[in-house]
Amino acid sequence: MSDDTGPDVLIIGGGPTGLALAVALRQHGLAVTVVDRKPGTQREVRASVIWQRALEILRDLGCADRFTDSGLPLRRAEMYVQGRRIGGHENAMEHTPFPRPLGIEQTAMESLLAERLAELGTEVCWETEAVAVRPGAGGAEVDVRGPDGRSRTIGCRWVVGCEGAHSLVRKTLGIAFEGERRADLQALQINAVPEWKYPVAPDVTYFFIERRVCLIASPRPGGGYRFFSFCQDPDPARVDPPDAAEMRDLVARAAHDPDTRLVPTDPRWLNRARFHDRIAASLRQGPALLAGDSAHMWAPVGGRGLNTGFRGAHNLAWKLAAVHHGWAVDALLDTYSAEQRHTAQEIMRQMRRNLLELPPSPLTLAAMRLLGPVLMGSERFSRRGRALLSELPRHHRASELSTDKGGRGSLRAGDRLPDLPVGEGGKRGGTHDLLAYDRWTLLIVGAGDAIGNDQQFAP
Numbered sequence: 001m002s003d004d005t006g007p008d009v010l011i012i013g014g015g016p017t018g019l020a021l022a023v024a025l026r027q028h029g030l031a032v033t034v035v036d037r038k039p040g041t042q043r044e045v046r047a048s049v050i051w052q053r054a055l056e057i058l059r060d061l062g063c064a065d066r067f068t069d070s071g072l073p074l075r076r077a078e079m080y081v082q083g084r085r086i087g088g089h090e091n092a093m094e095h096t097p098f099p100r101p102l103g104i105e106q107t108a109m110e111s112l113l114a115e116r117l118a119e120l121g122t123e124v125c126w127e128t129e130a131v132a133v134r135p136g137a138g139g140a141e142v143d144v145r146g147p148d149g150r151s152r153t154i155g156c157r158w159v160v161g162c163e164g165a166h167s168l169v170r171k172t173l174g175i176a177f178e179g180e181r182r183a184d185l186q187a188l189q190i191n192a193v194p195e196w197k198y199p200v201a202p203d204v205t206y207f208f209i210e211r212r213v214c215l216i217a218s219p220r221p222g223g224g225y226r227f228f229s230f231c232q233d234p235d236p237a238r239v240d241p242p243d244a245a246e247m248r249d250l251v252a253r254a255a256h257d258p259d260t261r262l263v264p265t266d267p268r269w270l271n272r273a274r275f276h277d278r279i280a281a282s283l284r285q286g287p288a289l290l291a292g293d294s295a296h297m298w299a300p301v302g303g304r305g306l307n308t309g310f311r312g313a314h315n316l317a318w319k320l321a322a323v324h325h326g327w328a329v330d331a332l333l334d335t336y337s338a339e340q341r342h343t344a345q346e347i348m349r350q351m352r353r354n355l356l357e358l359p360p361s362p363l364t365l366a367a368m369r370l371l372g373p374v375l376m377g378s379e380r381f382s383r384r385g386r387a388l389l390s391e392l393p394r395h396h397r398a399s400e401l402s403t404d405k406g407g408r409g410s411l412r413a414g415d416r417l418p419d420l421p422v423g424e425g426g427k428r429g430g431t432h433d434l435l436a437y438d439r440w441t442l443l444i445v446g447a448g449d450a451i452g453n454d455q456q457f458a459p
Helices: 016-027 052-060 064-070 106-119 168-173 244-255 301-324 332-352 362-376 379-390
Strands: 009-012 032-035 076-081 084-090 129-136 139-145 151-156 158-161 177-181 186-195 204-210 213-219 225-231 261-264 270-273 276-280 288-290 421-424 427-430
Touching: 009 016, 009 139, 009 151, 016 032, 016 052, 016 106, 016 301, 052 064, 052 301, 064 106, 076 362, 084 362, 084 379, 129 158, 129 168, 139 158, 158 168, 158 301, 168 288, 186 244, 204 244, 204 362, 213 244, 225 244, 244 261, 276 332, 288 332, 301 332, 362 379
Parallel strands: 009 032, 009 158, 076 204, 158 288
Antiparallel strands: 076 084, 129 139, 139 151, 177 276, 186 225, 186 261, 186 270, 204 213, 213 225, 421 427
16 A cells, blocks of 8 residues: 655655754755654663763753753763773863763653654654665655555655664665675673772763773662773673673773672673674765765774764755755755765774774783873863864865865864853854754854854854
8 A cells, every 4th residue: 555645755764864964954944754663762771971062962962951950961081091090071062052972772762852853743663663765766665564564555755764773775776785794803791780890970971991992880770880992802702791790700800999899780782793884885876865874884982983973964954945845956865875984984094093993902001001191181182073073063064065275274174163251242152043944044244243252153
């Protein structure tokens, strides 16, 4: 049976990226259907941190406040190498409404996004599996199987695959998922309340670097820590999650505290994961598009996959809406593919060199012990590290939409607009207060003026 009253956009996958995309599209006035074979929002905690740029995106989607109310601001990070503290740094960034990253788990994220989507008049079709996709010149048809086991066909103008590594949309289109499995690397995780020698601070993240292991202990809402350990992988055939005893021994070794005890949280979260570095050869083919893990994936240190998925959804939604409404030519959608692939490739290169992901060699450990205190004590090094983590400096300067590719200066086409203090209509605020995600805004700088702390703008 065919559904003749299908949506403008059908999204396959109700994870964070799919839900964020659906919210953004609804704000632009498109009719959206989201299908997911799961029985409801995520039951596993999975991703656990949202960085500053993604929080700004959630503000555009009208739900940042509920995220910050449910999450935990992460104020500071402390670094230890072979049991020796080499320094720490604050996480705060300037010129953003969200100076600190947010600790919040995926169970809460998906519930909050689904709640926001329901406010916009759209409910997710849970227990509904997409089984076939047929894109055509003027749209697509998607066969879905509902919770009663019956199949139906949904017609739509656009279909977006947000269903993960084994994307039906990507496979149907025959788009290569280029890359390879990361060899000799696994991640072991547990959510637990520790009894150890380190101060239990609800806003401080600990990093422990030891031979053959990198351990991150990040505070979680509700108490305790997410212990996330990157290790070498001597037995790739082992797929069962670690138990609490294995994680205790690993944490005790990395933290140089043999008396460490771990009390698993409720609900329990123990996980063993291995990784691929992969990216789709294209994120668009006609009316079909890819986003999130369907488009790119890599080792998830620091929640980069989740945060990159949010940025991609934010970028795709306004472009899809502009083309759908006839405000822009079809080629605008191709810039989404080019920009998102460029971003993903850049992050993959950075993750390959990330010392917090790769179990270090003896030489690397010696260098970190020697140079770490100097670097961690450098405000310039700390500032650069905070900026990289926040993702605020990421840009699309190489995009076809950026007209000054050879330009110079600190602010260029393709950059994120800093949230600088401004005055407008006698009120004080920031440049972001003058913007809205669901409309175009022209900011005019007065003749002879430059962007500064007291700059005035007119929308």
